[in-house]
Amino acid sequence: MDEAQAVLDSIEGTVGEIAVDNPKMSMRDVDVFYAEKQAIFGVDLDVANNEVIAMIGPSGCGKSTFLRCLNRMNDTIPICRVSGSVMLDGDDIYAADQDPVLLRARVGMVFQKPNPFPKSIFDNVAYGARIHGLAANRAELDDIVVGSLKRAGLYEEVKSRLDAPGTSLSGGQQQRLCIARSIAVSPEVILMDEPCSALDPIATARIEELIDELRENYAIAIVTHSMQQAARVSQRTAYFHLGKLVEVGDTNEIFTNPQHELTENYITGRFG
Amino acid sequence: MQSNTLLLVILALAVVSYFFARHKAFGVLKSNGSVSARHSLPAHYGYLLALWCAIPALAILLGWKLFEPGVINGMLVDSLPQQVVDGGDSRIGLYTNDINNLVEAGGIESIADADKQAAAQKLVSLRSASRLVLTVLVLAALLVSLLVGLRHMQPQTQARVIVEKFIKVILVSCASIAILTTMGIVLSVLFESIRFFQQVGFWEFVTGSKWSPQTAIRADQVGSSGSFGAIPLFTGTMLISVIALIVAVPLGLMSAIYLAEYASARTRSIVKPLLEILAGIPTVVYGFFAALTVAPAIRSMGESIGLSVSSESALAAGAVMGIMIIPFVSSLSDDVITSVPQSIRDASFGLGATQAETIRKVVLPAALPGIVSSVLLAASRAIGETMIVVMAAGLAANLTANPLEAVTTVTVQIVTLLTGDQEFESAKTLAAFALGLMLFVATLLLNVIALYTVRRYREQYD
Ligand SMILES: Nc1ncnc2c1ncn2[C@@H]1O[C@H](COP(=O)(O)OP(=O)(O)OP(=O)(O)O)[C@@H](O)[C@H]1O
Numbered sequence: 001m002d003e004a005q006a007v008l009d010s011i012e013g014t015v016g017e018i019a020v021d022n023p024k025m026s027m028r029d030v031d032v033f034y035a036e037k038q039a040i041f042g043v044d045l046d047v048a049n050n051e052v053i054a055m056i057g058p059s060g061c062g063k064s065t066f067l068r069c070l071n072r073m074n075d076t077i078p079i080c081r082v083s084g085s086v087m088l089d090g091d092d093i094y095a096a097d098q099d100p101v102l103l104r105a106r107v108g109m110v111f112q113k114p115n116p117f118p119k120s121i122f123d124n125v126a127y128g129a130r131i132h133g134l135a136a137n138r139a140e141l142d143d144i145v146v147g148s149l150k151r152a153g154l155y156e157e158v159k160s161r162l163d164a165p166g167t168s169l170s171g172g173q174q175q176r177l178c179i180a181r182s183i184a185v186s187p188e189v190i191l192m193d194e195p196c197s198a199l200d201p202i203a204t205a206r207i208e209e210l211i212d213e214l215r216e217n218y219a220i221a222i223v224t225h226s227m228q229q230a231a232r233v234s235q236r237t238a239y240f241h242l243g244k245l246v247e248v249g250d251t252n253e254i255f256t257n258p259q260h261e262l263t264e265n266y267i268t269g270r271f272g
Numbered sequence: 273m274q275s276n277t278l279l280l281v282i283l284a285l286a287v288v289s290y291f292f293a294r295h296k297a298f299g300v301l302k303s304n305g306s307v308s309a310r311h312s313l314p315a316h317y318g319y320l321l322a323l324w325c326a327i328p329a330l331a332i333l334l335g336w337k338l339f340e341p342g343v344i345n346g347m348l349v350d351s352l353p354q355q356v357v358d359g360g361d362s363r364i365g366l367y368t369n370d371i372n373n374l375v376e377a378g379g380i381e382s383i384a385d386a387d388k389q390a391a392a393q394k395l396v397s398l399r400s401a402s403r404l405v406l407t408v409l410v411l412a413a414l415l416v417s418l419l420v421g422l423r424h425m426q427p428q429t430q431a432r433v434i435v436e437k438f439i440k441v442i443l444v445s446c447a448s449i450a451i452l453t454t455m456g457i458v459l460s461v462l463f464e465s466i467r468f469f470q471q472v473g474f475w476e477f478v479t480g481s482k483w484s485p486q487t488a489i490r491a492d493q494v495g496s497s498g499s500f501g502a503i504p505l506f507t508g509t510m511l512i513s514v515i516a517l518i519v520a521v522p523l524g525l526m527s528a529i530y531l532a533e534y535a536s537a538r539t540r541s542i543v544k545p546l547l548e549i550l551a552g553i554p555t556v557v558y559g560f561f562a563a564l565t566v567a568p569a570i571r572s573m574g575e576s577i578g579l580s581v582s583s584e585s586a587l588a589a590g591a592v593m594g595i596m597i598i599p600f601v602s603s604l605s606d607d608v609i610t611s612v613p614q615s616i617r618d619a620s621f622g623l624g625a626t627q628a629e630t631i632r633k634v635v636l637p638a639a640l641p642g643i644v645s646s647v648l649l650a651a652s653r654a655i656g657e658t659m660i661v662v663m664a665a666g667l668a669a670n671l672t673a674n675p676l677e678a679v680t681t682v683t684v685q686i687v688t689l690l691t692g693d694q695e696f697e698s699a700k701t702l703a704a705f706a707l708g709l710m711l712f713v714a715t716l717l718l719n720v721i722a723l724y725t726v727r728r729y730r731e732q733y734d
């Protein structure tokens with residue numbers, strides 16, 4: 001306990017450049033508390049347009065917590081409290097006049113465990129479009145669904161059985177379905193929390209390809225436990241430790257030449 | 273020995289052999305050393321020996337107790353004086369009954385009738401002989417099975433497998449007892465109903481619209497031919513149940529949604545038990561509440577807007593019944609709604625759905641099967657409810673769909689048919705069984721339909 005506290009106290013500020021030229025989202029001085037317990041300590045970070053930023057760090061360091069701040073998913077946890085500023089296109093998403101419901105349509109999320117609705121494949125993808133009234137008629141809805149499935153690289157596998165339940169797909173297919181579902185509402189940012197942790201290497205490779213393609217249109221923040229994955233898909237990498245952002249920088253830099261001792265230990269496999 | 277003592281002896285011996293075998297198994301295992309040599313845990317050997325020792329003896333005891341009265345009675349009858357035997361079965365029955373009572377009362381020597389005294393003595397000696405044989409048999413069985421069991425106590429004996437199998441047998445037999453009982457009830461109701469339909473035509477019963485089961489007791493009575501049209505009863509049941517469900521389903525479902533989705537854990541822990549108290553109130557209490565408070569209130573309300581309301585009405589009974597069955601809907605629905613996984617709620621929120629949208633489009637469809645079964649449970653409770661109806665809706669078998677009139681229900685009529693002095697063979701009494709059968713068939717149909725609908729429309733998670 002005291003040792004952890006000592007490590008925590010020793011982390012002062014963030015090594016590396018947290019700001020970018022064209023920020024899509026920028027977080028400043030974000031603190032998160034679960035009841036009395038602080039999980040995130042004063043994190044500053046920018047997410048750029050057309051960029052994949054990877055968030056890595058030991059288990060329990062607050063990656064998921066931080067990610068969930070970016071679309072206010074933490075609001076669904078009653079004991080969770082967030083302070084600091086989180087800007088999306090220059091607007092504070094925690095401002096009183098901001099509607100978390102609209103925000104979540106702009107900042108989509110893909111979860112660690114594939115969680116398709118217990119509905120048909122079609123209805124899964126159409127869900128968001130329907131609740132936001134994105135399609136004026138059935139033909140437009142079809143276009144949205146087919147387009148999203150195609151972009152998620154799933155269409156060819158499921159085109160003959162769009163009526164089958166989404167839960168009948170394999171794990172990797174389900175995760176791509178979840179990605180299709182979140183891009184169907186045309187978000188601007190996509191948050192992914194360990195999207196491949198339940199998948200085999202082949203399904204993982206497909207999703208990584210997909211992430212790379214999606215980067216053309218979206219800003220993407222991905223939490224991952226796999227450093228190879230971070231190296232493969234991301235342009236920038238942020239290293240979290242005990243709720244603090246220790247180091248952030250170009251992915252190549254971080255993995256070849258980490259500045260902070262904690263980052264180096266983590267990347268070379270020497271924990272703590 | 274008395275059979276109770278025998279039972280105790282068997283159980284005691286079973287316990288002793290459990291500990292003995294377990295202890296022995298421990299010893300063997302210890303001296304053997306290697307884990308691979310032991311097939312089962314010592315306790316398994318204990319159970320196995322206990323079973324070996326107890327089961328044959330228990331079976332003998334049980335079988336004996338089952339057949340003893342019949343056999344003794346048969347032997348007693350054989351020795352009865354000729355004039356009694358000539359009197360036919362009912363005479364014999366009375367006579368043996370008499371002797372049984374005399375023996376129970378004690379003091380055989382003081383019996384005046386010599387024949388009876390002889391018979392009583394015979395009975396006493398038969399009984400004591402039986403007891404002796406039983407004791408010997410059980411003790412012998414205990415001994416033999418214990419010896420055989422001990423010979424089976426080898427390290428390579430698959431005690432675990434056998435014990436597990438035995439547990440399965442016990443579970444299966446418990447399940448079959450429940451099923452067999454149900455079947456027995458259904459069959460007996462069925463046979464009595466067939467007897468009823470020999471007296472009253474099936475179609476007259478199913479399609480008749482007049483219910484007045486008073487039949488003539490003496491041939492010279494007039495005006496009581498009895499008519500058994502069950503339609504008014506079933507419409508009455510349906511009317512009241514539908515009213516009850518109209519009250520209970522929306523209220524129950526909404527409270528379930530509130531409790532599961534909106535209420536804080538604290539509120540939920542207070543409100544839910546409070547709601548469940550509703551189901552614990554005795555139905556008589558609801559009955560007089562309906563009859564003394566609700567019915568008059570409905571009546572005066574109705575009259576103030578110019579409706580004629582009878583003092584006993586389907587509406588009063590149905591509404592109060594609806595309140596009573598709210599917890600059936602709310603408590604069960606709350607459980608199934610809460611058990612819908614958080615992950616699909618998160619998915620919906622993550623797409624920008626509001627809480628209401630999430631509940632309506634994701635949570636409720638996923639919880640549908642459970643919600644339907646909660647409604648079904650409430651419906652069967654409403655259909656079977658008798659007390660409230662007797663007190664608040666009356667006994668008049670009116671064929672009406674007007675909730676402001678008095679109606680009666682199937683269950684209420686079953687009660688009135690079977691209470692009081694009745695001849696068992698009369699159509700009036702047998703009609704109760706026919707009503708019961710119809711009710712059973714109706715609820716069964718309801719269940720089948722509901723199951724089918726659920727299977728079609730449900731959205732299954734995981
Ligand atoms: N719902 C919650 N209630 C209370 N504490 C929580 C909750 N969720 C997370 N925490 C705490 O916040 C801290 C950060 O958790 P978080 O889930 O963000 O870690 P993580 O970096 O995503 O870990 P992992 O890599 O294992 O997913 C942990 O100490 C955890 O115990």
Ligand SMILES: [Mg+2]
Binds near residue numbers: 065
């Ligand atoms: Mg996490």
